[in-house]
Amino acid sequence: METNSTLGELVTPALREQYENEGYFVLENALSEKQLELLRGGAQYSIDRLDAEMDAAGVDTIGINHRGKRYFSNMIYQHRPELRTFLFSELTAEICRATIGEEAYLFWEQYVIKAGDPDTAFSWHQDSGYVHEDHEPYVTVWIALDDVTMDNGPVHLLPYSRSGVKSYVKHITDPVSNDRVCYFGSDPGMPMTAPAGSIVVFSSVVMHRSGPNLTDRNRRVYIAQYSKDVITLKDAPDTPQGATDPFLSEGRIVAEL
Structure with missing residues (x-):
């Protein structure tokens, strides 16, 4: 598939500038009903898949996943190929062009689902903290599949002007939650x-x-992450760390649907 069309002013010059200066922007009600239902369709599958892995291993925790509490189920698009129509859509292409430029690869994809439980918080981190220091920053596309309120666990951001940080910082692993943590200050975030x-x-x-x-x-929540180049393992530069699907080349969508 190839296209060089745009959605117009979805990502405005002001939002591009905000991303450059503060590291983020928000697009409210950006998905169509069809796109929203498509992404919701893989949510229960992502939970069932991780529960099955925990059953097979005889555990209730795998990495940062905790049964019945919080789930980070990744690479679901490899099992539910219909998700590719969103991952490689003109909507995500416009976001990539506005943030990382005209060359883009799909790096990571996952559902993040929190059950109703007081023990479902997630610690301060950078997404880059789950990779390594030797990579170009990539972009995270964080999509609310349900209304996100103060009661159900919204993501809180520390913009660059509040954290004072625009690059990778060292993370410490929490021995109880397995979260990687990079900030211990008092700012609650936005x-x-x-x-x-x-x-x-x-x-x-x-x-x-x-x-x-x-x-x-x-x-x-559904998350898609895109990088300028294929991200590889720190100690194995010929081995990809995540996905390697080409998405944009010279600004054109080249992904196969």
């Missing part, structure tokens, strides 16, 4: 509350956290 179908776009070096889900319903 809560990104938004209606379902909204997108929070932020750099992989923006510090962020999320609060617990204190409601009785799941809070579902």
